[in-house]
Amino acid sequence: MTSQLQVKVWRGRGDGSYQTFDVPRRDAQSVLDVVTYIQRRLDPTLAYRFACRVGMCGSCAMTVNGRPRWTCRTHVSKVAPDGRLEIAPLAHLPIVRDLVTDMREFFDKGARAMARFQPTRTRGDDVARIEPASPARRAIDAAIECIGCGVCYAACDVVAWNPDYLGPAALNRAWTLVNDARDGARRERLAAVAGDAGCHACHTHQSCSELCPMHLAPTASISGLKRATAIATLRGEL
Ligand code: SF4
Numbered sequence: 178m179t180s181q182l183q184v185k186v187w188r189g190r191g192d193g194s195y196q197t198f199d200v201p202r203r204d205a206q207s208v209l210d211v212v213t214y215i216q217r218r219l220d221p222t223l224a225y226r227f228a229c230r231v232g233m234c235g236s237c238a239m240t241v242n243g244r245p246r247w248t249c250r251t252h253v254s255k256v257a258p259d260g261r262l263e264i265a266p267l268a269h270l271p272i273v274r275d276l277v278t279d280m281r282e283f284f285d286k287g288a289r290a291m292a293r294f295q296p297t298r299t300r301g302d303d304v305a306r307i308e309p310a311s312p313a314r315r316a317i318d319a320a321i322e323c324i325g326c327g328v329c330y331a332a333c334d335v336v337a338w339n340p341d342y343l344g345p346a347a348l349n350r351a352w353t354l355v356n357d358a359r360d361g362a363r364r365e366r367l368a369a370v371a372g373d374a375g376c377h378a379c380h381t382h383q384s385c386s387e388l389c390p391m392h393l394a395p396t397a398s399i400s401g402l403k404r405a406t407a408i409a410t411l412r413g414e415l
């Protein structure tokens with residue numbers, strides 16, 4: 178193992194360029210540790226984003242040696258065996274500065290896909306229950322653990338070709354809610370994801386599912402939406 182890492186870091190906005198830093202190599206070092214070392218020891222003007230450092234908040238995603246990854250749980254030893262790292266902001270999103278992207282369009286697409294629970298009960302009603310072992314609950318659980326990191330969005334070629342495409346995270350969340358019997362907006366949500374920029378634009382090439390750090394399968398969720406919207410269309414519901 179080399180004692181130094183050679184780290185190229187994106188600086189500036191979309192028209193920026195890479196700056197190279199030498200960073201001491203450590204055992205069990207994450208990519209986020211490397212970025213933090215640079216910002217604290219070498220260049221305090223470096224902008225980046227993180228919060229939890231334990232894989233829960235989804236805010237630390239960046240492009241690492243060409244692939245989108247959550248950096249707090251990406252070990253340097255796994256992605257840079259030769260001691261070279263290239264770290265850039267997530268693809269397909271405007272760059273605010275350095276490693277920070279503007280996530281607004283990512284979250285706006287969640288709103289467009291109606292990726293928000295629409296309750297049917299009031300606080301005066303009994304709590305709605307879905308049995309933990311039931312097929313209905315398992316269908317919800319399959320896609321529920323999304324942390325909103327944007328890795329799948331940055332991995333998706335269709336987002337690059339069609340900036341209107343809702344993208345894997347918003348569609349994955351929409352599918353979770355379509356499966357939720359307590360939700361009251363199934364038909365509206367299916368209508369929201371059925372258009373040209375919705376589930377039928379997905380080419381099923383699985384980059385999102387391969388790279389999702391939570392091991393979710395947005396491709397499978399999107400296939401579920403394709404089936405559900407087709408059935409709803411045949412029934413004249415959309
Ligand atoms: S499977 Fe669909 S959503 Fe996922 S990366 Fe490919 S085109 Fe994008």
Ligand code: SF4
Binds near residue numbers: 327391
């Ligand atoms: S589906 Fe996976 S990759 Fe996409 S935002 Fe959620 S956790 Fe991140």
Ligand code: FES
Binds near residue numbers: 227228230237238247
């Ligand atoms: S800092 Fe929260 S997921 Fe990485």
